[in-house]
Every structure is written in structure tokens, then in C-alpha cells.
Amino acid sequence: MTEFKDLAYLIDMDGTIYRGSVPIPHAREFIRYLQQNRRKFLLVTNCPGNSTNALVEKVRNMGIHIGCNDIISSGDATAEFLCTSPYKRIYLIGSDALKDKLVKKGINVVTEDADCVVVGYDLSFNYKKMKEAAQFILNGAGFVCTNYDLTIPDGDRVVPHTGSIAASIEAATGVKPVYMGKPEYYLLEAVIKRLNCSRDKCCTVGDRLDTDIYFGIRQNIKSFLVLTGVTTREMLRHSKIQPTRAFENLLDILSYYSLFSIYIRCCIPAPCFSFCLETKTNLLNHYCLPIDFE
Numbered sequence: 141m142t143e144f145k146d147l148a149y150l151i152d153m154d155g156t157i158y159r160g161s162v163p164i165p166h167a168r169e170f171i172r173y174l175q176q177n178r179r180k181f182l183l184v185t186n187c188p189g190n191s192t193n194a195l196v197e198k199v200r201n202m203g204i205h206i207g208c209n210d211i212i213s214s215g216d217a218t219a220e221f222l223c224t225s226p227y228k229r230i231y232l233i234g235s236d237a238l239k240d241k242l243v244k245k246g247i248n249v250v251t252e253d254a255d256c257v258v259v260g261y262d263l264s265f266n267y268k269k270m271k272e273a274a275q276f277i278l279n280g281a282g283f284v285c286t287n288y289d290l291t292i293p294d295g296d297r298v299v300p301h302t303g304s305i306a307a308s309i310e311a312a313t314g315v316k317p318v319y320m321g322k323p324e325y326y327l328l329e330a331v332i333k334r335l336n337c338s339r340d341k342c343c344t345v346g347d348r349l350d351t352d353i354y355f356g357i358r359q360n361i362k363s364f365l366v367l368t369g370v371t372t373r374e375m376l377r378h379s380k381i382q383p384t385r386a387f388e389n390l391l392d393i394l395s396y397y398s399l400f401s402i403y404i405r406c407c408i409p410a411p412c413f414s415f416c417l418e419t420k421t422n423l424l425n426h427y428c429l430p431i432d433f434e
């Protein structure tokens with residue numbers, strides 16, 4: 141079993157740290173523990189639309205004090221990808237925040253003669269942008285999309301997201317985009333570069349089976365599900381997508397590892413082993429869902 145201190149946590153935001161504008165209980169304590177004990181972590185969001193400063197400010201208002209380097213988005217992964225790609229002239233469909241992110245990396249954002257179309261979350265997306273993007277792609281330009289998400293919850297509604305914008309251009313051109321965000325490799329690559337850690341230490345933590353946990357399965361890294369967002373116990377029970385472990389909330393991850401270390405310390409005398417094993421199982425079942433595929 142990999143030690144808690146050795147893992148690098150890739151922590152989802154909406155449904156894991158907060159729900160909309162409401163902080164999720166224990167998220168602040170979890171992040172504070174990671175910071176105080178110098179554990180590696182990043183808050184990871186698939187949404188490329190917000191500026192990093194705005195996200196830092198948002199979580200600071202919830203009592204979670206982090207810096208810009210503690211957050212990474214599919215927009216950051218896109219910028220990293222473009223920097224090492226052969227593309228020189230980018231036609232961008234996306235927010236001003238995403239444009240700023242690309243420009244700060246020295247990426248040339250243009251409206252004519254583009255050799256790559258980049259699609260992000262764009263609240264002013266329209267037919268003109270779709271037509272121009274389709275023309276560039278049909279003339280041979282590359283096609284990159286920040287994230288696959290087709291929809292996003294908005295209060296009690298579900299509204300179109302970045303993937304739906306890219307899907308309209310894909311329908312018009314017959315060309316599939318290269319996706320950057322979860323569950324694709326490019327985001328993981330950007331995380332590994334930022335944290336300077338190895339892939340086998342990465343652990344995705346989040347509330348969605350189809351993105352956060354599938355990201356872990358697809359990229360062959362550990363995955364912890366928390367039941368503070370969209371996934372219920374019932375959904376988990378019936379899903380083919382299963383996490384490495386499932387927890388009620390972020391605090392239970394700390395409980396699990398602290399109990400496990402107590403168990404290790406207690407289990408040195410061989411005669412005590414079966415007792416300790418039973419004790420461990422009881423303790424862990426009290427705190428964690430009985431799911432473990434390690």
C-alpha cells in the first residue's frame with residue numbers, strides 16, 4: 141500500500157471542495173492538513189473558463205488559502221500542449237481568461253490563417269465562430285478542445301458545456317478534436333510537470349465516476365471517490381467504473397490513513413496479527429466504504 145505521505149493528490153473542485161458557492165464540510169481541514177504536512181497536491185478543474193486568480197479568490201473566501209500554483213485547469217494543460225506542438229497560429233473559441241492564459245505562454249492567438257482551432261468554454265459562442273472554426277479545420281488546421289464535458293450542472297438545470305461546442309464543429313467537419321482535460325493524458329502530464337512527481341504517485345480525488353474516477357482508470361493512477369457531490373452509494377454500487385477507494389468525504393481519507401498507520405504499528409508481534417487484522421477491518425469499515433481493489 142502506498143503511504144499517504146507519498147501520494148500526490150489531484151483534487152477535483154466542484155462537488156469535492158465546494159458545491160457552487162457553498163464549501164463542502166472538511167475540505168478546508170483536508171487542504172490545511174496537506175499544506176501543513178507538505179504533501180503534494182493540486183486542485184484540478186476541467187473547466188477552462190475561469191481565471192486562476194478568480195478560483196483562488198473563490199476558495200479563499202471559503203477559508204481555503206492556496207496560491208495560483210495550487211490550481212490547474214484543462215486550460216493550463218491546453219497551454220502546455222500548444223507550447224510544445226507545431227501549431228503557431230491559434231484560432232480560439234473560449235473565455236478571455238483562457239485567452240490570457242495562452243497569450244501569457246507566448247501563444248499567438250489569431251483570427252485569420254489559423255493552423256489550429258482551440259475550443260474552450262465560451263458563453264458568446266455563435267454561428268459565426270462555428271463557421272470560421274470549421275473553415276480553418278477543413279483547410280487542414282488542427283482541432284483541440286480543452287475538455288470533453290458535454291453538459292454542466294447550473295443550479296437545478298443542466299446546461300451545455302465545452303464538449304457540446306466542439307461537437308457542433310465536429311459535426312460540421314467530420315474531424316474529432318484532441319481533448320486536453322480529464323480523463324485524457326495531457327492534464328496528467330501538466331500535473332506531473334507542475335508537481336515534479338512520478339505518475340505512479342498520482343491519485344485523483346473527486347465526486348464523479350465518469351470524469352474523476354474514469355481519469356484514474358484511463359491513466360492507470362489511483363482514484364479516490366468522495367460522496368459529497370453527484371455520486372451516491374447506489375450509483376457507485378451499480379457502476380462499472382469503480383474507484384481504488386471510496387470515502388464519505390475528504391476527512392475520511394485522513395481517518396483511513398491514520399488508522400492504517402496505527403494498525404501497522406500494532407501489528408509487529410505475530411500472535412497479535414489476526415486480532416489486529418480484525419481490528420483494522422472493523423475500524424476501517426466504520427470510517428470507509430468497504431471498497432478496495434488494491
Ligand SMILES: [Mg+2]
Pocket residue numbers: 152153154155156346347348369
Ligand atoms: Mg466534481
